[in-house]
Amino acid sequence: MSVRRAIWGEKFEAIEQSLSEVDADLYGYIRDFAYEEVLAREGLDLKTRELLAITSLIALGSPKELATHLEGALLNGASEREIRETIIQSALFVGFPNALGAMKMFHALLRKRSEA
Amino acid sequence: MSVRRAIWGEKFEAIEQSLSEVDADLYGYIRDFAYEEVLAREGLDLKTRELLAITSLIALGSPKELATHLEGALLNGASEREIRETIIQSALFVGFPNALGAMKMFHALLRKRSEA
Amino acid sequence: MSVRRAIWGEKFEAIEQSLSEVDADLYGYIRDFAYEEVLAREGLDLKTRELLAITSLIALGSPKELATHLEGALLNGASEREIRETIIQSALFVGFPNALGAMKMFHALLRKRSEA
Amino acid sequence: MSVRRAIWGEKFEAIEQSLSEVDADLYGYIRDFAYEEVLAREGLDLKTRELLAITSLIALGSPKELATHLEGALLNGASEREIRETIIQSALFVGFPNALGAMKMFHALLRKRSEA
Amino acid sequence: MSVRRAIWGEKFEAIEQSLSEVDADLYGYIRDFAYEEVLAREGLDLKTRELLAITSLIALGSPKELATHLEGALLNGASEREIRETIIQSALFVGFPNALGAMKMFHALLRKRSEA
Amino acid sequence: MSVRRAIWGEKFEAIEQSLSEVDADLYGYIRDFAYEEVLAREGLDLKTRELLAITSLIALGSPKELATHLEGALLNGASEREIRETIIQSALFVGFPNALGAMKMFHALLRKRSEA
Known part of the structure; x- marks a missing residue:
């Protein structure tokens, strides 16, 4: 695949x-x-790669591609908790505003999926 | 601990x-x-957290704290290969110059450890 | 409070x-x-802290939190002039595009407040 | 002029x-x-200056001013191809997400101009 | 002057x-x-302007100009405490690594001044 | 070649x-x-590509790769004047500190070449 x-x-x-x-x-x-x-x-599983992608995109200021990789992380075995932890940790390195923007996007994504 | x-x-x-x-x-x-x-x-093991930390620091332009977390990743079970994959992937999101700077720092760190 | x-x-x-x-x-x-x-x-009054927050957020590219701190600055004693000076000065350090984006947000905020 | x-x-x-x-x-x-x-x-023609402006704005994360300079580049003699090359090259230095965001903006601009 | x-x-x-x-x-x-x-x-005193300059420079990753404005802040009436508060606050917006880098630079500057 | x-x-x-x-x-x-x-x-000559590379690297905060492309620009037909213009223009978009850092690096490179 x-x-x-x-x-x-x-x-x-x-x-x-x-x-x-x-x-x-x-x-x-x-x-x-x-x-x-x-x-x-090889060398890293896709779930870890998606958490790393989310981290890079938060540092860039949460562009549109972030939504793609938040969904990609869920599709490849990351739990909601693991994604929330990834976002929270990023606040330490790139600050609260970018982390909060990412968490708002993840929250909206989860709500949309639960309504579908 | x-x-x-x-x-x-x-x-x-x-x-x-x-x-x-x-x-x-x-x-x-x-x-x-x-x-x-x-x-x-909880929610993410320390090895994964260190790979995420490395990713955030590459996005910031590889400040001095990068060396701390490259060593921290090795200490917490990340293989040399996993760290190299983390750095290589970051090139996709934040460009080759920052990824290359991080890889040079990791290369120097590995050489220093092998000489010790 | x-x-x-x-x-x-x-x-x-x-x-x-x-x-x-x-x-x-x-x-x-x-x-x-x-x-x-x-x-x-302690050590810095809240007005100064809000001007510093505005400056940090302009450097990040004016995310949504900027509106919160533009209003927070006004609420804590910063004059319209002081906020405009803060935004203008930031152009020297992070360039005109981010400073202009912040000034547009402040202009829209002032217009909304005067209409309320 | x-x-x-x-x-x-x-x-x-x-x-x-x-x-x-x-x-x-x-x-x-x-x-x-x-x-x-x-x-x-003097020292650089306006077409080259606009390609440089586009490059700087992609690095900043494609703010609104990018649209102004994409049009400015076309107005000052840059071909569609030259602008696409400028955007593609920037992916090497600042990553694919910002380059893709810029290309989407340029694509929308070209479509709007062809409909006008 | x-x-x-x-x-x-x-x-x-x-x-x-x-x-x-x-x-x-x-x-x-x-x-x-x-x-x-x-x-x-006019509109902001030079001490406040220097604290804003320090904040902008921390967001940029603490380039060499930071040392100039740390000294400039001290010369224009900012206390050591006010500068430390400015640096600490910036950690909230742009993360701990850049704030820590700036604080190390300020610490080295203070030590050098006390030895002079 | x-x-x-x-x-x-x-x-x-x-x-x-x-x-x-x-x-x-x-x-x-x-x-x-x-x-x-x-x-x-194809689509852009190598001289223009090197000026664009310099611009991207200034936005990143002048990492080591900047020296490579400053020399690469000279090797591919860019005049000293064109490179200085490229650096000066970048101050408008990403601020004076990063532009000044790049110009200092170019100045050191020119001096080294004239001494060789």
Whole structure:
């Protein structure tokens, strides 16, 4: 199974089509280098890799990609508690505002999933 | 065992004394809030927490604290391979320059340990 | 009076309830450590602390918390002029785009208050 | 022709009025120092300066000013291809999330222009 | 008295000569725009401006200019305590690593001054 | 000619050996993806790409890789004036401290070259 399928889940086709339209070359690098080469490396399981991705994205100020990897973490075996711990810990290193922004996004995601 | 002892290892006394001299109040917060409250939380093991700490510090541009947590990760069960994977993955999110800076620091640390 | 009451003003109950729902533990740290311990320290008055908070948040790229502290600064004795000076000065250190983003947020806040 | 006219194009009056209302002094610095002094310097043509501006803004996390300079680059002779290359290259230095966010903004801008 | 003299103190000539050699035009902007125009504005006293400068520089990761403004704050009436509070508060917004780096720099500066 | 040879010049062998020792896999990505794939793309000449690289690195706070690309820009046809303009312009977007740090590094590099 491709790493994109593992992380994007049932949104695979929608994300793939959307990114291809935005820029085929940039999407090609994201697909072939970021997902299917680097994130697909052995040495760390995908759950840990998604917690690390969440941490990097919180440091960047919680851009839109954060939602993708919060869902990707849940899909790959991270518990709600583990994701909350990842976000809380990040406050120590990059401050409360970015951590709080990420937790608000995770809270909204969980609410949406429970309503679905 | 305190989380500081687990992460700082045999440098515990030296780091504690140095930080106390720099600013007793700031060190108090680092000790009581950062280490013995947040990093001591359940829900994630200390090895994973150290990989997350490394990721946050790479995003900040690899300050001096990175060396502390690279050693802390090794002390708490992370393999050399897992730490290298953590650093390599961060290049996707915050770019090659910060990831390369972190890898150079880890390389120097490993060399120093093998010479000791 | 608690520091949160001083900074959040009449939005105290709404902010407290919202943050508690997002994550009770993270809110606990924001309440007990960030507001009622660190921001409550002596040695700097609350007006100066709010101008420093605004400056930190501009450097982060003006996240949502900036609105809270722009209002908090006004509530604790900062004049409109002092806040504008704080934002303008930040352009020297972190560039015009982040400073301009903050000034737009402050302009919208002032307009909303004058219409209320 | 003023540099602002060259970069802002037919939005000149709208942007000037909007920024003047936000803060006359900050706008004065943006007008007299940023645009008509620094960006107006010789030694680099305006097309190259706009590609550099786009690069700086991607590093900041793609704030609103990015849209202004994406349009400014097109107005001053940069091809769609050159702007896409500028965005793709930035992924190497500041990571894929910020580069992708910028490319999405450029894609939306191109679509809007083709519909106009 | 020029703002540069107020902030740089007895290092005025050394800093001016050093920056002029590095790049006369960039120094011209730092002198005429940053110091003698923006930092010289009314509406905030120079002590407060220096505490804001320290806060901005901590967010940037404590570059060399931080030492200049730590000394500038002391020269313009900030107490050691006020500067320590400024640094401690910044940990809330940009994390402990950058705050600790700044405090180490301030500690080294105070020690050097007491030995002089 | 490889892009690495074009940018690294006579330091090619030294840089290649050093990076290979630090981490063979990370260097593999830097070599095959960053340099020989992305930086080797058509659509922008190498001189412009190096000015963009310098701009990205200034935003990151002037890490060690900045020296490599300052030299790479000179090697690929950028004039001293064009590099100085690139650095000066970055002050508008990411502030004076990072721009000044970069200019000091460029000044030291020019002095070293003139002495050689």
